[in-house]
Amino acid sequence: MTEPLLEVENVDITYRMDSEDVHAVTNASFEIGANEYFGLVGESGCGKSTLAKSVIKGLDSNGEVSAGTIRYKGREIQDLSEKEYNKEIRWKEISVIPQAAMNSLNPLAKLSDQAIEIANVHTDWSAEKSVDRLKELFDIVGLPESRVTDYPHQFSGGMKQRAIIAMSLLLNPSLIIADEPTTALDVIMQDQFLKHIDGLRDERDLALLLITHDIAVVFETCDSMAVMHGGQIAEKGTTKEIFSTPRHPYTILLQQSFPDARHPDRELEVIEGSPPALREEVDYCTFASRCPWAEQECQESLPPIESMNGNDSHAVSCFRSDEMESLASEHLNTIGRPQANAIENEGYEDDD
Amino acid sequence: MSKIKYYIRRLFVTVLLIFGVVSFLFIAFRLMPGDYATTLAGGGASSSELEEIRESWGLNEPLYMQYYHYMANMVTGDPGTSHVSNEPVLSYVRAPLMNSLILVIPAILVAFTIGSIYGALLGTKSGTAFERYGILPPTLAGTTPNFFIGILLLLIFSSALGWFPVGGMAGYETYAEVESHYEIYLTTDFWSHYVLPFTTIVLTFLYYPALIMRGSVIDVKGQEYTYFQRIAGLPSKTRFKHLMKHSSLPVITLLPAQTATAISGLVLIETVFNWPGIGTLLFDSVLSRDTPVIQFLFIIVAIWIIFGNLIVDIFYTVIDPRITIED
Structure with a gap:
């Protein structure tokens, strides 16, 4: 395996609040290779956006990476100053498709002017060069070139979405962080958006960090993925591994809580309870309080993240991961889940 | 529709509106109780004298003829003659009008500038103690009646401390020295009289721009594009530049309307400070039923509001691209 593009290693992120600290992310590690599409899933408040923001230095002023390292192309970036980061990394190397892509354009400025403004900060491009570049990208995302001088309000929602993709590609980054890009969209727009994202892969050397709460979107789009719960990475691996052989209880239950077109009669799993508030140092498994198979140990110490069956990519953070396969199938048989033979029959990856 | 076409249409609407307001004033003044001729003649006039007055002022003609003369006079820029001074209204009103404008226009501009900056400051510091308590002073100043603020200022800075003169626009000596009326504006005496009424207007009108700017900044700051x-x-x-440009839109809308309010609200402030402006003039004219003067002052205020809105509408199409021009 070549050197990964982005390495997040044992990262803790803490928000300083008035009276107490919130430990939003604990001991998170993952890697994204060049040209790899990586999905980060988890429920609201699990720390996935926080983790992504730490990579792009977009944390709120009271949040900081309190431990661990973030390396981009082998270089530590978590302690770079805003100025250095702006000069060397931001937008040229790592850019962002924000959560509310449709409202992320300045309503009072032409798109071309907004592109010029961004390019001016990071490069010494002339105004014409920036506009030409934007036209090129408009072509790629399927917008008419002539409309670069339009204002955002002259675009439909879908067009704004595509314009934002063009903006994020402006300086030809190697990694794009897409933070819940499909959350505000209806399913048709979602599908279109994912097709565009997917299409980019063929056009250029581009890696993607896709943040979402929708595990189906990740299965559809990404090469590998990580599942987060309560600020911890529960399980990571290739999409195929996690889809067909999930080993963390949260992943298993999460997958069972989505309807499956192949088994319409199946009962959907419900994950009871809610994640802990993370107000004190986290030295336990944050899923333990909701886990049907939790033991004393899970409440008392943090499970290390360990590779499964000597497999390099698939790793799980659970004390009982080895028994999980049998425990889960026992549990699931009682609610009538058919065996997951899953990905071979590709039933629901239905590409028109 | 092109912008030029829009401007032309907007201008046409403006003229129409002014025409409407002028006509309405004609009707309103005819509806007022009392008889012109009696007022003009004063007490104890005989009926033949009254008849003579009616004849000479055209009050015997049918209403539509009166309206025709009235409109013709307005269009040719002749709003009549003041009953009180027997001077043409235009020259009679000119000096007070200048006195008022020189007071109110700078005061409003300063109030809006300080108010917006203060509001923007509050907005950017939202959630802090400064924002919570910082909103109190302009609210207090803005909700206190302006004549009360004026009296308070007079009490403190004129009576107690003696820093500024109590009233008027200049002392007798200054009036004696200058040759034309407008030279007064160049004397230091004038400006020392100017400070207190000016401050009163600024304090009264800080409130809206400060509050609206604060709300607007908080609103825009929270929009996704800033992230x-x-x-x-x-x-x-x-x-910050983008934030300010976007946030100031509602404040700009407010400016002409507030200026008009300030002009019409001048009556009280000018009375308190004995400022010889149109407020005082209006007050005196109403007492002496000097109809042509009152009528003309009303028309001036109306035209100011209408033109102010025209200017804002046109300005908007320049500053805010989201204003679309539709047929």
Whole structure:
């Protein structure tokens, strides 16, 4: 395996609040290779956006990476100053498709002017060069070139979405962080958006960090993925591994809580309870309080993240991961889940 | 529709509106109780004298003829003659009008500038103690009746401390020295009389721009695109510029309306400070039923509001691209 593009290693992120600290992310590690599409899933408040923001230095002023390292192309970036980061990394190397892509354009400025403004900060491009570049990208995302001088309000929602993709590609980054890009969209727009994202892969050397709460979107789009719960990475691996052989209880239950077109009669799993508030140092498994198979140990110490069956990519953070396969199938048989033979029959990856 | 076409249409509407207001004033003044001729003649006039007055002022003609003369006079820029001074209204009103404008226009501009800056400051510091308590002073000043603020200022700075003169626009000596009326504006005596009424207007009108700017900044600050600009690495100076441009839109809308309010609200402030402006003039004219003068002053205020809105509408199409011009 070549050197990964982005390495997040044992990262803790803490928000300083008035009276107490919130430990939003604990001991998170993952890697994204060049040209790899990586999905980060988890429920609201699990720390996935926080983790992504730490990579792009977009944390709120009271949040900081309190431990661990973030390396981009082998270089530590978590302690770079805003100025250095702006000069060397931001937008040229790592850019962002924000959560509310449709409202992320300045309503009072032409798109071309907004592109010029961004390019001016990071490069010494002339105004014409920036506009030409934007036209090129408009072509790629399927917008008419002539409309670069339009204002955002002259675009439909879908067009704004595509314009934002063009903006994020402006300086030809190697990694794009897409933070819940499909959350505000209806399913048709979602599908279109994912097709565009997917299409980019063929056009250029581009890696993607896709943040979402929708595990189906990740299965559809990404090469590998990580599942987060309560600020911890529960399980990571290739999409195929996690889809067909999930080993963390949260992943298993999460997958069972989505309807499956192949088994319409199946009962959907419900994950009871809610994640802990993370107000004190986290030295336990944050899923333990909701886990049907939790033991004393899970409440008392943090499970290390360990590779499964000597497999390099698939790793799980659970004390009982080895028994999980049998425990889960026992549990699931009682609610009538058919065996997951899953990905071979590709039933629901239905590409028109 | 092109912008030029829009401007032309907007201008046409403006003229129509002014025509409407002028006509309405004609009707309103005819509806007022009392008889012109009796007022003009004063007490104890005989009926033949009254008849003579009616004849000479055209009050015997049918109403539509009166309306025709009235409109013709307005269009040719002749609003009549003041009953009180027997001077043409235009020259009679000119000096008080200038006195008022020189007071109210700078005061409103200063109030809006300080108010917006203060409001923007509150907005950018939202959530802090400064924002919570900082809103109190302008609210207090803005909700206190302006004549009361005026009296308070007089009490403190004129009576107690003796820093500024109590009233009027200039002392007798100054009036004696100057040759034409407008030379007064160049004397220091005038400006020392100017300070207190000016401050009163500024204090009264700080309130709206401060509050609206604060709300607007908080609103715009929370919009998603400001986060995108931050994450895209735009320097804070650039982002601040965008924030201010966007937030100031509602304040700009407020400006002409507030200026008009200030002009019509001048009656009280000018009375308190004995300022020889149109407020005082209006007050005196109403007492002496000097109809042509009152009528003309009303028309001036109406035209000011109508033109102010025209200017804002046109300005908007320049500053805010989202204003679309539709047929």
